Amino acid sequence: MNKKNSIYAISTMGLLVAMMIVLTNFLSIQTQFLRISFEFIPQAILGMFFGPLWAGISSVVADVVGTTLFGKAGFFIGFTLNALISGVLYGLFFYKKEITLKNTFICVLLNTIIISLFLTPLWLSIMYHVPFFNMGLWIPRIIKAVAMLFIQTGSIMFFGKALPLKMLASRYMAKG
Numbered sequence: 347m348n349k350k351n352s353i354y355a356i357s358t359m360g361l362l363v364a365m366m367i368v369l370t371n372f373l374s375i376q377t378q379f380l381r382i383s384f385e386f387i388p389q390a391i392l393g394m395f396f397g398p399l400w401a402g403i404s405s406v407v408a409d410v411v412g413t414t415l416f417g418k419a420g421f422f423i424g425f426t427l428n429a430l431i432s433g434v435l436y437g438l439f440f441y442k443k444e445i446t447l448k449n450t451f452i453c454v455l456l457n458t459i460i461i462s463l464f465l466t467p468l469w470l471s472i473m474y475h476v477p478f479f480n481m482g483l484w485i486p487r488i489i490k491a492v493a494m495l496f497i498q499t500g501s502i503m504f505f506g507k508a509l510p511l512k513m514l515a516s517r518y519m520a521k522g
């Protein structure tokens with residue numbers, strides 16, 4: 347990649363990281379035990395454009411910077427691990443790959459199981475000293491996870507396939 351194109355790549359990354367920060371900290375619905383946000387859209391686009399390594403690094407930066415500057419519930423390192431894992435997953439599934447319904451759904455399902463149905467409840471139970479199998483924690487979480495499964499798959503398909511984002515990104519997606 348030449349110098350000009352790497353400048354484009356870095357600015358695009360910065361813009362997507364900024365969008366993740368805004369979506370998570372300002373445009374989300376958040377209670378003590380549940381957050382609903384559309385952070386996954388710029389994160390999945392990071393995966394499509396830049397691959398697992400850079401999507402993982404950018405997601406960690408978005409979490410650390412966003413939570414430090416704007417977080418309302420303190421900072422817990424477990425959520426940084428969530429950011430890393432989901433960034434890497436989007437990169438593995440979407441970078442230089444056809445965005446198919448099957449691929450997208452499997453990626454979203456894996457993300458939901460690892461992050462929403464295992465790690466986040468684990469972090470929350472550690473942070474707030476509640477048992478892992480607390481039903482008040484699980485009932486809204488399961489309803490949200492099922493609904494978001496379809497919303498996430500649909501939005502990622504839309505941004506990955508319907509919009510001509512590839513044209514925008516072609517200059518730094520090229521091999522050179």
Ligand code: FOL
Nearest residue numbers: 379380381382383413419420421422425426462466
């Ligand atoms: N610490 C760090 N490092 N980052 C954070 O974002 C953070 N957030 C909180 C506390 N410490 C933090 C606030 N607490 C969920 C619930 C509570 C919560 C953070 C996240 C949650 O339910 N997350 C969703 C995924 C997030 C989404 O949809 O954007 C989940 O289903 O796991």
